[in-house]
Amino acid sequence: MAGYAKTQRENLMPAINAPFTPSGATQSSAVTTSNTQATLPVNSGQVRFYNEGPNVARVRWGVGAQTATATDTPLAPGAIEVLTKPPEAVNLAYICTTGTATVHATAGEGA
Numbered sequence: 001m002a003g004y005a006k007t008q009r010e011n012l013m014p015a016i017n018a019p020f021t022p023s024g025a026t027q028s029s030a031v032t033t034s035n036t037q038a039t040l041p042v043n044s045g046q047v048r049f050y051n052e053g054p055n056v057a058r059v060r061w062g063v064g065a066q067t068a069t070a071t072d073t074p075l076a077p078g079a080i081e082v083l084t085k086p087p088e089a090v091n092l093a094y095i096c097t098t099g100t101a102t103v104h105a106t107a108g109e110g111a
Contacts, residue, residue: 018110020048020082026106031057031094035067038092044107046082047092053077055099059092061085066093075103082111 024042040047051057058072063086072095075081094103 020046020108020110022048022106022108024107026104027092028102028104029092029094031096031101031103033096033098036094037066038094038105040090040092040105040107042107043087043090044085045087045109046084046107046111048106048108049075049079049081049083050104051075051077051079052102052104055096055101057101057103058095058097059103059105060094061089061092063088064091066091068093068095070095070097075101077101 023044024040027038027040029036029038049059054077056077057075058068058070059075060066060068060072073083092105
């Protein structure tokens, strides 16, 4: 069993340890309680999100038109998150369950 554990550790993929490097212009979106659409200008593996606030915004991404819902990934007010996505998923959708928020998304690579 000890050999099995060692083999499992050796097969783990390393985490992304490179700092985030932008690869396109930042997209800013005024998010409301209605679905808000945005498109990233370039294909990338990560997106850096900054929720300027003042409310929680929800985000979803994919290929083709997207519709955000209250169960999608939350972006807390003031939060900066770097999330991994499929490179071809350049369409974003946001929604706030209450109030409004301003969300900035920057495509790039790294963590």
